[in-house]
Amino acid sequence: MYSGRAIGKSQILNLNSQFKTMSSFKVKGGKPLKGEIIPQGAKNEALQILSAVLLTPEKVTISNIPNIRDVMKLIELLGDMGVTVNKVLEDTYTFEAKTVNLEFLRSDDFKKKGAALRGSIMIIGPMLARFGVAYIPEPGGDKIGRRPVDTHLRGFEALGATFEHLREDRFYKINAQNLKGAYMMLDEASVTGTANIVMAASLAKGTTQIYNAASEPYLQQLCKMINSMGGKISGIGSNLLTVEGVDSLGGCSHRMLPDMIEIGSFIGLAATTKSEITIKNCSIPDLGVIPSVFRKMGIELEFRGDDIFVPAQESYKIQSLIDGSILTIKDGIWPAFTPDLISIALVTATQAKGSVLIHQWMFESRLFFVDNLIDMGAKIILCDPHRAVVIGSNRETILRGITMSSPDIRAGVAMLIAALAANGTSTINNIEQIDRGYQHIDERLRAIGADITRID
Secondary structure, X not given: OOOOOEOXXXXXXXXXOOOOOOOEEEEEOOOOXXXXXXXXXXXXXXXXXXXHHHHOOOOEEEEOOOOOHHHHHHHHHHHHOOOEEEEEEOOEEEEEOOOOOHHHHHXXXXXXXXXXXXXXXHHHHHHHHHHOEEEEEOOOOOOOOOOOOHHHHHHHHHOOOEEEEEHHHOEEEEEOOOOEOOEEEOOOOOHHHHHHHHHHHOOOEOEEEEEOOOOOHHHHHHHHHHHHOOOEEEOOOOOEXXXXXXXXXXXXXXXXXXXXXXXXXXXXXXXXXXOEEEEOOXXXXXXXXXXXXXXXXXXXXXXXXXXXXXXXXXXXXXXXXXXXXXXXXXXXXXXXXXXXXXHHHXXXXXXXXXXXXXXXXXXXXXXXXXXXXXXXXXOEEEEEOOEEEEEEEOOOOOOEOOXXXXXXXXXXXXXXXXXXXXXXXXXXXXXXXXXXXXXXXXXXXXOOOOEEEEEO
């Protein structure tokens, strides 16, 4: 157990030292797994919640923080900005943003760190709300297709901000000395865009209405957190949010949800590898359609309180539509199926009985990893950058181990699932991508019987 203590810059840097560069996984597959596994705190919630600590000078306590690369990088960035960070428990930190070094935001160090972390864009909203100015480099992150920041910037403009795009420096400067509430209709229901605008509007003068707002559970969590700090947000969970600006926000304590993407990944892992796995503490009401989509693929799920039990299945059959046509699994804006689980659904379908059309319409580069699955023996037709037909082998064609490289977080875990189901040994390179989103995944999988070794 940890006693509360301030973390200095060198200690913050050590938070990231565990994530080695140029690492690989060596996986011996074909072995069923068995046991209990606890999902980490939600990565996509963490990036919003951690940024929101900048809204107040008072202490904010956050628990169930996942120990993953992207989140630790954001905590490091907050420390560099002058936020006092205390580690209380393994998954619990306190943050006090009494003073923030605005000059650091114009430094080369900030440009480098911010550009390497897409989540860094989330600091703009709270910085504008509290300090009237923000700087941000063009964000990095997964190379899964174009993800413009227009929704963020147009929302800030509606509140009275102005921005300058310094193209040669790949840098944005945003000014907002007098944010005023406004009505706006977002051009897309962007989760991060909605979150950024909500944070900016929480301290603006007057009332802001955001139509076509995102309504994901993680965005709901942010709104509830701001309300616990003294904010006034209504319409939470709908696509019309009303934010009444307040003069100031205070401290609070907040616990993050379990990561729904990890939960879906573990369901796919259990089915693909014929494993019996109990996924603990899932916050089932916040999973939306995720369980029903996997059930359509023939996977048996049993809810035991807030746990999900996935029994070992020798075979699972993909359902057809009522008229007999092929099932389509398509991602979409909440409450539709999350795009972060499309890769998992695809690899799970390779071992099913029946066929399915996987339609990844939100990002145009997320299906290119299927070449690796085809090399492993999967029957997949890549129709175009957005669609793939998977012809399930019903385990008649066993996947074979190969060497491959992870292009992004979710594809990397899909490859890991395939490797655990395959005969022989697989090597997965560039696992830094997996570390960005999955906490100690090799250790947790070994605990339920996986033969996986990290090679630095």
